[in-house]
Amino acid sequence: MTSDLSRRYFLKVLAVGAATSAGALSACSGNNSGGQAEAFGDVTAGNISALLVGQVKAVPGAPVFVGRDAGGVYAMTTTCTHQGCDLATGVSSSQQAITCPCHNSVFSFNGDVETGPASTPLEHFKVDIATDGTITVHGGATVASSVRTAVS
Ligand code: FES
Incomplete structure (x- = not known):
């Protein structure tokens, strides 16, 4: 039972963390270049x-x-x-x-x-x-x- 609760708690923390990361990423409209100049000809x-x-x-x-x-x-x-x-x-x-x-x-x-x-x-x-x-x-x-x- 304890391990089932721990597993559920772990999954809940994981889900909240993923949602927070997604929110933080979507707040910036960067081009995922990491700051490198976007290439063009x-x-x-x-x-x-x-x-x-x-x-x-x-x-x-x-x-x-x-x-x-x-x-x-x-x-x-x-x-x-x-x-x-x-x-x-x-x-x-x-x-x-x-x-x-x-x-x-x-x-x-x-x-x-x-x-x-x-x-x-x-x-x-x-x-x-x-x-x-x-x-x-x-x-x-x-x-x-x-x-x-x-x-x-
Ligand atoms: S200041 Fe952060 S992407 Fe321009």
Whole structure:
């Protein structure tokens, strides 16, 4: 009898623990990447005429931001380096910052961590600008965060 009660208690604890874990997991909409940048190939990211100096914009349909500063154009992942949530909706132009919707990490417009829990900056990717102004981001080619593609 004692072992039957112990077994039932054990199963009850197990069930509560599983429900709690599932709830905790569903609270974060991470991509299960563990904070690794989501992979993608070459993507078109609009025309340079629509990207102003000081702007960072999410590229529709791809896990990447394009940004422009005085040095030129750059691209960086929209995957939060903490637990992989999508940062695409977190851009604040007035604060020049990107806030993660999951645990409120804040990144600068160059992808540097300003506030944790994230501790790793956003990965940057190579950018080309065609003669007609079309921006292409090369998701398979990472670059240093200081790299810019000049606007001619
Ligand atoms: S996933 Fe935790 S702060 Fe972004």
